[in-house]
Amino acid sequence: MFITFALITLLGALAMLLQKNVIVAGLCMVATFFGVAGLFVLLGNPVAAALQVIVYTGAIMVLVLFVIMMLNSHEEEKAEASRPVQRWVSLALVAALALGSVKLVLASSGVKALNLNGAALPRATTLQNVGAALFADHLLGFEVVGLLLLAAMIGAVALTKRNL
Amino acid sequence: MDKFASLLHLTPAILWMVIKVVIVFAGVMSLAAIFTWVERRGSAMIQDRIGPNRAALFGKIRIIGLAQILADGIKMFFKEDLIPTDANRKLFWLAPFLAFVPALMGFAIIPFGKSFVSGGVSYHLSVLDPGNGMGMLYPLAIGGMAVYGVLVAAWSSNNKWSILGGMRASAAMVSYEIGMSLAVVSIFMTTGGYDPSEIIGTQGHLPWNWNIVHQPLGFIVFFTCLFAETNRLPFDFAEGESEIVAGFNTEFGSMKYSLMALAEYSHMMTASALIATLYFGGWQVPFVKDPTVMLSVACFLVKLVFFAWVFVWIRWTVPRFRYDQLMHLGWKVMLPMSMGNLVFHAWRMSQGH
Amino acid sequence: MGVIVKKVELSWLDRTYVWPVMKGMAITFEHFIKQLFTATSKRYTIQYPEMKKEMPEGYRGLHELKRFEDGAIKCVACFMCQEACPARCISIEAEEFSDLNITQGFEEKRPAIFKIDMLRCIYCGMCEEACPKDAIWLRKDYEVAAYDRLSMQFGKWDLMNTYAKADGKDRISQDPTPTVPRRTIVM
Numbered sequence: 001m002f003i004t005f006a007l008i009t010l011l012g013a014l015a016m017l018l019q020k021n022v023i024v025a026g027l028c029m030v031a032t033f034f035g036v037a038g039l040f041v042l043l044g045n046p047v048a049a050a051l052q053v054i055v056y057t058g059a060i061m062v063l064v065l066f067v068i069m070m071l072n073s074h075e076e077e078k079a080e081a082s083r084p085v086q087r088w089v090s091l092a093l094v095a096a097l098a099l100g101s102v103k104l105v106l107a108s109s110g111v112k113a114l115n116l117n118g119a120a121l122p123r124a125t126t127l128q129n130v131g132a133a134l135f136a137d138h139l140l141g142f143e144v145v146g147l148l149l150l151a152a153m154i155g156a157v158a159l160t161k162r163n164l
Numbered sequence: 165m166d167k168f169a170s171l172l173h174l175t176p177a178i179l180w181m182v183i184k185v186v187i188v189f190a191g192v193m194s195l196a197a198i199f200t201w202v203e204r205r206g207s208a209m210i211q212d213r214i215g216p217n218r219a220a221l222f223g224k225i226r227i228i229g230l231a232q233i234l235a236d237g238i239k240m241f242f243k244e245d246l247i248p249t250d251a252n253r254k255l256f257w258l259a260p261f262l263a264f265v266p267a268l269m270g271f272a273i274i275p276f277g278k279s280f281v282s283g284g285v286s287y288h289l290s291v292l293d294p295g296n297g298m299g300m301l302y303p304l305a306i307g308g309m310a311v312y313g314v315l316v317a318a319w320s321s322n323n324k325w326s327i328l329g330g331m332r333a334s335a336a337m338v339s340y341e342i343g344m345s346l347a348v349v350s351i352f353m354t355t356g357g358y359d360p361s362e363i364i365g366t367q368g369h370l371p372w373n374w375n376i377v378h379q380p381l382g383f384i385v386f387f388t389c390l391f392a393e394t395n396r397l398p399f400d401f402a403e404g405e406s407e408i409v410a411g412f413n414t415e416f417g418s419m420k421y422s423l424m425a426l427a428e429y430s431h432m433m434t435a436s437a438l439i440a441t442l443y444f445g446g447w448q449v450p451f452v453k454d455p456t457v458m459l460s461v462a463c464f465l466v467k468l469v470f471f472a473w474v475f476v477w478i479r480w481t482v483p484r485f486r487y488d489q490l491m492h493l494g495w496k497v498m499l500p501m502s503m504g505n506l507v508f509h510a511w512r513m514s515q516g517h
Numbered sequence: 518m519g520v521i522v523k524k525v526e527l528s529w530l531d532r533t534y535v536w537p538v539m540k541g542m543a544i545t546f547e548h549f550i551k552q553l554f555t556a557t558s559k560r561y562t563i564q565y566p567e568m569k570k571e572m573p574e575g576y577r578g579l580h581e582l583k584r585f586e587d588g589a590i591k592c593v594a595c596f597m598c599q600e601a602c603p604a605r606c607i608s609i610e611a612e613e614f615s616d617l618n619i620t621q622g623f624e625e626k627r628p629a630i631f632k633i634d635m636l637r638c639i640y641c642g643m644c645e646e647a648c649p650k651d652a653i654w655l656r657k658d659y660e661v662a663a664y665d666r667l668s669m670q671f672g673k674w675d676l677m678n679t680y681a682k683a684d685g686k687d688r689i690s691q692d693p694t695p696t697v698p699r700r701t702i703v704m
Contacts (some may be wrong), residue, residue: 050304210549
């Protein structure tokens with residue numbers, strides 16, 4: 001199961017990068033999101049999986065595709081002049097980043113705790129747990145994020161609609 | 165059950181799962197097929213017409229035109245499968261499935277009957293057993309996926325009308341999803357859980373304890389949003405025959421078209437099952453405290469068919485909306501209403517009701 | 518010139534939109550129930566091959582060449598209808614005949630061939646009006662159709678038999694030889 005979902009995720013991401021057609025790339029990204037949702041379910045967090053599908057595939061990707069269609073570029077864009085140096089530098093940077101993050105995750109206390117407890121599956125997270133965590137443990141962060149989003153929304157409206 | 169399972173070299177759990185999947189999908193699909201006929205016949209009756217009543221088995225047995233479904237199926241099957249030259253072939257093939265699969269998948273979570281215990285093992289009548297942690301978020305997530313069927317169909321056929329229809333339909337679907345989700349959230353709150361079996365359990369068997377009585381406003385919002393979500397009239401912006409030919413499925417023919425049409429009706433079935441589960445007590449039989457399993461399934465089926473019929477009924481009652489009216493209704497009426505509903509119920513709960 | 522359109526003031530109940538929709542649903546449901554429980558024969562729709570519409574008086578349908586009781590054709594081949602026909606679909610060939618029983622030795626005319634091209638006919642009824650003998654009628658049959666063009670050329674016997682079934686008469690395919698004189702000529 002893990003292999004399947006991981007493959008879906010990775011192949012989706014790869015196809016998205018290699019695909020020249022913007023819409024097809026977007027759909028590949030949807031597949032990636034699905035794979036990630038499946039991984040969430042395997043991790044015992046179905047709520048995150050459902051939210052992933054609702055928010056990312058159901059809303060954000062639809063809007064992104066929507067905008068792409070509205071701008072409507074049927075011609076596939078030509079790649080700009082190849083810049084070999086930049087490409088290799090960026091590849092090296094990405095590789096370093098990936099290695100670092102994997103190392104960090106492996107060194108984190110959570111993974112160590114897992115090692116100690118053996119392969120016991122964590123209990124499935126429910127919506128109630130998520131709510132309790134948001135409104136009890138991380139209330140300040142939640143409020144701040146809410147405020148930030150509101151500010152962003154007002155800013156977007158103000159930017160697009162000059163004469164209110 | 166055990167014997168039968170061992171005969172097929174399966175564990176009883178897997179066999180039960182297979183049986184459930186077959187029951188649910190075959191049931192929903194055949195109901196959807198029947199509803200293509202019910203829609204045509206019912207709309208005819210509402211307009212004082214007669215509707216398709218002549219299709220007959222072997223040219224003789226004319227069961228009030230029910231053979232029309234078969235005839236349509238056969239016709240669709242033998243039609244030429246055309247793909248426009250400039251269409252994106254792969255996506256054009258994929259689109260009907262993208263439309264069809266989410267429409268059927270949404271049904272998986274819904275309990276269509278009372279759970280029962282047999283031989284020390286409890287059997288649940290829903291494809292996904294209760295307590296899976298996904299609960300009612302699952303149909304919402306899958307409902308969000310339904311947009312892709314429309315969007316991909318519209319884009320891949322490379323046709324102005326298709327794109328117009330697909331774009332406005334997807335915009336409508338996305339914007340109505342928010343109001344719908346908020347209406348569902350207020351049910352989560354009053355229930356104290358988000359599992360469909362929990363929601364059904366707290367509603368009980370008395371009709372005045374059902375959510376429709378407690379949250380009429382939420383029901384109106386949810387119901388209206390479902391119309392936008394399933395792309396049914398009065399919000400059929402995906403198609404809109406009068407203005408953009410047939411909208412997103414203009415270029416689709418033969419089995420691809422029939423899959424699209426079937427997807428619409430399966431979506432309708434899933435939607436009415438959701439209404440029944442969330443607001444009308446699911447499989448609960450009114451005034452019967454402990455119904456038998458078959459009775460509960462029958463009651464659920466009656467509710468399901470009734471709400472699917474309401475979809476048809478509304479179609480011939482309410483005139484179509486204009487696009488700006490739709491957006492106005494969605495953002496300026498439905499969203500504040502469901503928000504108000506949510507706040508009101510939060511306030512009531514804080515008062516200790 | 519402007520027209521002042523009076524705006525309908527909606528009551529608050531109508532503004533909710535929910536109540537009017539429910540009223541509308543009641544109306545549509547009433548229609549549904551009414552139609553559901555109406556017998557097939559009383560519905561507006563006429564189920565064509567089984568049920569046929571009764572055509573009104575004066576309807577101009579398929580032609581009939583009238584005949585006397587003994588089966589002799591009334592037409593005297595005077596060509597009036599052929600002249601009157603705006604579509605020119607009638608073609609007649611006359612023949613003389615005499616027999617002692619009917620004409621008592623006089624020569625008389627009758628059509629040897631009387632053809633109407635039903636593909637050309639516009640059912641205007643001019644032939645009926647022109648006929649001095651009331652020998653051609655346009656009656657209520659409207660099911661004039663065939664699988665090929667040739668069978669839309671109606672000949673003399675076809676035209677004489679068009680309503681034979683509806684009137685309960687025998688189909689005839691040859692001029693009769695009457696046994697009694699049809700009329701006495703008053704000189």
